[in-house]
Amino acid sequence: MVRSLPLDVQNNIKSLLKSGHPYPSIIERVPGVKKSTISDYKRRWFPNMRTLNSGRKSEITATTKSYIRRSVITGKLKTGKDVQRYLCDIGCVIGCSACLKLLKSMGFQARIKKHKPFLKAIHMKKRLAWANAHKDWKKDDWRRMIFSDETKVNVWGSDGVKYYWKRPDDKLRFHHLDLTVKGGGGNIMMWGCITYDGPGIYFQQDNDPKHTSKVAKAWFEENNFDSKSIYSWPVQSPDINPIEHIWHHLKLKLSTYETKAKGVHELWDRIEEQWATFTKDDYRKYYEAP
Numbered sequence: 457m458v459r460s461l462p463l464d465v466q467n468n469i470k471s472l473l474k475s476g477h478p479y480p481s482i483i484e485r486v487p488g489v490k491k492s493t494i495s496d497y498k499r500r501w502f503p504n505m506r507t508l509n510s511g512r513k514s515e516i517t518a519t520t521k522s523y524i525r526r527s528v529i530t531g532k533l534k535t536g537k538d539v540q541r542y543l544c545d546i547g548c549v550i551g552c553s554a555c556l557k558l559l560k561s562m563g564f565q566a567r568i569k570k571h572k573p574f575l576k577a578i579h580m581k582k583r584l585a586w587a588n589a590h591k592d593w594k595k596d597d598w599r600r601m602i603f604s605d606e607t608k609v610n611v612w613g614s615d616g617v618k619y620y621w622k623r624p625d626d627k628l629r630f631h632h633l634d635l636t637v638k639g640g641g642g643n644i645m646m647w648g649c650i651t652y653d654g655p656g657i658y659f660q661q662d663n664d665p666k667h668t669s670k671v672a673k674a675w676f677e678e679n680n681f682d683s684k685s686i687y688s689w690p691v692q693s694p695d696i697n698p699i700e701h702i703w704h705h706l707k708l709k710l711s712t713y714e715t716k717a718k719g720v721h722e723l724w725d726r727i728e729e730q731w732a733t734f735t736k737d738d739y740r741k742y743y744e745a746p
Contacts, residue, residue: 461489464713464729469497471712473505475537476544476551505545516548516558525562528621531631535619536566564621579692586690598743600657601687604649606664607703609710609727611642611717642720646727650699650739660687660697698742705738706730 461469465486472482479491498505524542527533533542540555550558556566575583620632649659659681661667676686689697709730710723717723 461493464726465489466497467713469494470501470714473498473502474541474544476540476549478549502545505547516543516550520546520548521558521562524558528559528562528564529623529626529629531629534631535621559621563623565624566619566621575692579690582690583693583696586693595744599652602649602651602659603697603699604647604659604661605697605699605703606645606647607706609644609646609707609723611720611723642723644720644724644727648699648702648731650702652740652743653736658685658687660689662689662693662697663691698739698745701742702734702739705734709733 468486469482469489472485473494477485479494482494483489483491520543524533524539527542528539533539536552536556536559539559540550540552543550543555559566622629622632666672676683706727710726713726717726
């Protein structure tokens with residue numbers, strides 16, 4: 457009998473199985489779950505999937521390649537991950553990088569649907585001044601910083617980078633577009649912060665008008681915050697705030713659910729569940745980055 461696990465844990469296991477992770481990798485990523493439990497779930501969900509243990513990978517036949525080529529063109533398989541999951545489902549265990557090489561060998565090129573901050577000359581000047589002012593900071597200096605930021609989480613998925621695959625001469629197709637719904641489908645604006653090891657000496661926040669308002673400044677004064685410890689940030693510079701990596705991983709965790717949240721309340725429940733899975737090591741490695 458399959459051991460009963462929370463739905464979010466089951467979804468995590470299912471996603472890892474689809475992605476081609478072997479049992480040891482899944483056990484490492486889902487602490488407390490035994491190999492036998494994963495095996496039972498695999499038999500229930502993917503009865504025809506080959507056991508994902510180490511060993512020689514199956515050869516991808518010409519017929520399989522032809523199917524992948526047609527499926528990418530029509531949009532049935534939209535991303536490299538989709539192709540990887542399909543191959544795993546038919547018993548061909550293949551890594552993500554090898555899967556991308558396979559698509560490139562077929563003549564496909566990855567294109568990015570991207571957004572990026574617009575930097576004026578004054579923004580660039582302030583960023584350079586900020587970088588020069590901190591060029592001699594050591595890791596211990598950064599470890600004393602509490603990094604904060606806001607992010608938007610959509611019911612209908614991320615606003616961030618989205619890929620599609622096409623060959624240079626292919627026509628633009630429906631699945632190459634980033635579709636939207638009226639009103640955006642609902643979203644949550646959330647604020648968070650990370651520390652290296654508990655409260656720090658400096659508190660970083662961006663220059664959002666809400667942060668520099670009289671109400672915000674009064675709150676800091678009432679709670680005995682030294683104005684020198686409130687650390688400003690150059691405008692249009694989310695790329696130098698390490699919490700952006702945490703937002704990225706949070707949204708990746710949320711994307712593993714097989715169904716979209718029914719609304720913002722269910723979305724918030726999922727956010728709380730996934731936020732609680734982060735550990736100190738998840739934060740610290742971005743403080744240690746060169």
